[in-house]
Amino acid sequence: MEKPGHTAAKAADNPSGLESLVGYNLKRAYVVVQEDFRAALGQDGLSARVFSALTLTVENPNITQSALARMLGIERSGLVAIVDELEGYGYLKRQAVPGDRRVQALAPTPQGEAAHARMTARVRAHEDRLFAEMSDKEKQTLLRLLKKIRGVGNDAG
Amino acid sequence: MEKPGHTAAKAADNPSGLESLVGYNLKRAYVVVQEDFRAALGQDGLSARVFSALTLTVENPNITQSALARMLGIERSGLVAIVDELEGYGYLKRQAVPGDRRVQALAPTPQGEAAHARMTARVRAHEDRLFAEMSDKEKQTLLRLLKKIRGVGNDAG
DNA sequence: GCGATATCGTTACAGTGGTAAACAGTTTAA
């Protein structure tokens, strides 16, 4: 009758403190999406960060590692392993740049472009399925609010 | 003129691929909030996970570690260090339960309750400031959509 | 030109946050 923890059944039964915090809900939602992302891409799939790096490389050929790190919001030291992995898959190449011998431009290979297209479709499908209960309008609203938090104003859109 | 990476100026200049993905925006927004949380609580503040554990313990006195881990969505092995930390601060105590010698109920100390109240105020202030540009309605919408992703239906609200 | 300063990619290391497997002690069910 008085077993400890009996009053706490499910996470949703906590309407007071944590559940009203944006940060808490943001983290929990992020974990859900992240797990579904991994499961959807399977064991052959890249992690979200590596997929992001590949995507930005395909969309910005000959981008510098430093510039890519800035776009991803991580340190350039952290990007080295990511680029190593992608280069190991043969998805991109580090190429010397004539004008500046410090930098190495990242160029996607044809296989990298193909893999990117393939995985992008899988990622879109994963999001479509995961957010199936959300209307397009809700999804747009969510994206707008998340960008607002990020400080990415949609003043140009 | 043809410096690599020149085409990629800011993260917001990438309206095509990544920026339209909920997962990507969710992660970036989460990082922003997480960093502000740490900065707002200062060096004496608890991490978000430890704060969450303390909050749930205060709101559910005599909760079991296993039950708390379930509520937090983490493994109970991972909760041990968190409870150790909180017990080290004198914020809660592990207490033996008469009926079941396996479990140890978590009970917040008066200092733990005071610390929780103090830090909750700081966290509320942090969120109020960080989301100042969002209307109350927008915040409510954001919370609702995040809970939807979490699978936490607000059928009771 | 030359020296100071800055940038690039890289390495090594530490810290955080989380999982998985095993374990002894205990309780519950067959």
Added chain:
DNA sequence: TTAAACTGTTTACCACTGTAACGATATCGC
């Protein structure tokens, strides 16, 4: 009573990130 399940814990990992340093190179001030 034996088998199964649960609790807290330790230990070992793994993914991700930041910091600090480094050599090589570029750039700026003079």
